[in-house]
Amino acid sequence: MDHKAYMYVLECRDGSYYTGYTTDVRRRLAVHNSGKGAKYTRARLPVKLIYAQGFASKEEAMSAEALLKRKKRPQKEQFLSENQDRNLLSHFEQL
Numbered sequence: 498m499d500h501k502a503y504m505y506v507l508e509c510r511d512g513s514y515y516t517g518y519t520t521d522v523r524r525r526l527a528v529h530n531s532g533k534g535a536k537y538t539r540a541r542l543p544v545k546l547i548y549a550q551g552f553a554s555k556e557e558a559m560s561a562e563a564l565l566k567r568k569k570r571p572q573k574e575q576f577l578s579e580n581q582d583r584n585l586l587s588h589f590e591q592l
Contacts, residue, residue: 504518
């Protein structure tokens with residue numbers, strides 16, 4: 498499948514999760530870790546990519562991001578555990 502966009506989950510220095518979407522995971526992670534990313538992550542550097550899921554469109558990635566952001570921490574952990582078969586982290590391990 499050709500992925501046009503990604504939903505990603507970062508683990509912050511304090512152990513919290515940050516969920517976002519992007520068309521370029523490597524670039525977005527670099528932006529976060531440079532301190533120029535989301536306000537939430539700027540105060541919690543460094544961040545580590547723990548999950549990335551590909552989608553055919555930006556809209557699908559944004560929708561998945563919104564659904565995951567609404568979940569409480571235990572539900573997010575369950576999602577991450579149950580969806581490892583969709584995790585494209587190995588494609589970005591050089592990060």
